[in-house]
Amino acid sequence: MLGEGILKGLAETARNFVGSYFSAERLTTVQYPEQRIAPIEATRDFPFLVYDGADWEAGLRCVACQICEKECPPKCIYIEKSTGKKPDALGKPQFYPARFDIDISVCMSCQICVEVCPFEAIKMDTEFELSTTDRFGGLLYDRKELAKSNEHYHKIHPTEAAAVDAHLAGEKAKADAKTKAAAAAATAKAAASAAPPAGGGA
Amino acid sequence: MFANLDQIFVLLKQWAVGWLPASWQAAAGVLLCVVAIICVFPGLFAITVLLERKGLGRMQNRYGPNRVGIFGILQPVADGIKSLTKEDLVPLSADAVVHFIAPVFLVVVVFMGYAVLPMGRNMTLVHLDAALLFYFAIGASTELSVFMAGWSSRNKYSLLGAMRAVAQMISYEVPLLMSSVAVVMITGSLSLDKIVAAQNQYTWGLPHWYIFTPWGFAGFAMFAIAATAETNRSPFDLPEGESELVAGYFTEYSGFKFAEFFLGEYVGMLSISGLGTTLFLGGWSSPLAVLGWVPSWFWFFAKIMLSMCVYIWMRGTLPRLRQDQLMNFAWKFVLPLTLLNLFVTALWRFMGDGWERWLVCSAILVLAYVVMGRTGMHRDHLGARRYRYAD
């Protein structure tokens, strides 16, 4: 029958209209900013730099390898490598970023920098209320603004951060074992060299 | 007491005019009525816009505007201030004079239609013998404004929108007129006052509104469809189809001129609702004889606001038609049915007062509706959609 569909549609909209006053199901709008939905764990928007310990500058995991800078599709990362080296978490002397800038207004939240980072140094944040009155510099974040503690990382992405920590601990254990083995080998070698040579000296 | 309340506006006018010398009284009375119309209907326009935004929101499972004032009731004021303070842009290549005249002309013409609408007992501004003809003559002029707006903007979207609008308005003016002619045939007068008076009678406490007759019901349905198309409202809002034409004929308008088009559209809707109310819904007469004590103007305004709510409901429900569907619907469905309705109306007029005419007239109309709905619409792709999915 012609017009039947129109009547059905009208009934549906009428149900929506009346229902919106009674059932939350038919009025799904959240009144941001007074009401907020808790972000889901996989939420991501812009990258930040993870640091361990209390001092952000000393604890930065980043070693300025510049892989993320090269991989970044919109080229929003700018890194300047330090001239000197300082020991990283494993105690190995590494470069560190003298400058690490991300232009948030250019970043497209693709997470490729996170994927490629071999040092678990860059992660995605969930902070999205970043509006600023400064059109040009306001969204260009330097390393101080980007640095956030590992605790923050644990707070926003607990599962992922735990996995990362486990991985890092494993690495550290491996490195420790390696240094220990190396130390043992060195001591063994030293002991061996202390013993008289079997054959003629080279 | 209630009689005074019913005539309160008339008495107020007489009281106000009474202060003036006798020779000025007639002109001052007319001026006062004009000022009242120009104040009241934009006010209703503001209320309608608010209702529309909130109602549509609720239909789409969201709140409408609720930030300006309590429950967002000051939203129309904010909208008004915004449009008044925006820059009035005229494209460099536009025809500035015509570009300026178009919205002004639209608003003037739209307000002229109210001159003949009876808004309550003794509340018609101009008592014309040919009031209905006047209304349609004025209504036909809005097409010119639409064309002027579209052409003078020198923008292809504007021009396309104007072409669509004019084609649509011309097509739907025919059924609009034809469905109104049925009322004229029964009443025997083009005067809207007489049409309301003919409906302001009661049998068993029920009114003699024309919508409660078979031809009147069909006529009202056709009138409502044609009026929706005539005012470019959804689902017939192709002229301003934003997905393909930006905003149609008023693409190049901003600031106050845009507000004028907006006002023109809504005041036109209110006006054509008033005409439909007058023709089919008994104008200012009360829906039940026992409610006769309620002021007549209340019923008129209640009826037109109810029509506006139906407009909004329609807009919240129906998707936009395609141009060929629109034209097919006008010429192959609405027009034949209105012509048939004219015939049925004549039958009704000459079949006497018995119950047979109810049966015969209803049967003819229902049969025609079913047959046309079943056959014609399917062939013209206006029937139920058959979806084909990719394998």
Added chain:
Amino acid sequence: MGFVFYVIVALTLAGALAAVLLKNTVHCALALTVAFAGLALQFLELDAQFAGFAQILVYVGAVAILVVFAILLTRGSETPKDGVFSRTWLAGLAIAAAVFAVLGWAVLGSAQALPGPGGARTAPPTVTVLQIGNALMSRYVLPLEIVALLLTAALIGAVMVAMHEKAGTQ
């Protein structure tokens, strides 16, 4: 012949002159619409309601739109940049004057337009819409039906033309 009459005459004449003299064809069409509307007002001023409203409905509502559509569909989008008036304004004015002369001659030639033998004009009859309706439905019913038949034939013809074109394109 009061003040209102002269205002309407001025409006009508201005519209008609603009329609003849202007360069942009769409402007001419719009000016012509003004002249039509002025004429309708003139009818209303003379208490001929039906003629006045029919003039607006048919000429402003339909004929003007038809003219405008015809202009848009037949001409390119070129817009004359320089000058407001048409180059052939003299010819337009001459033709308009010639047509006016012929019409005026015909009108003045008819007996009713002239004052009666005593020099007094016959009182203009007041015609209501009701009378026009009655006359159309009783005395002039045959002409009305013939006109209706003609219009129906024209309508069917238009439909046939449109259908033929559609079949050709498919």
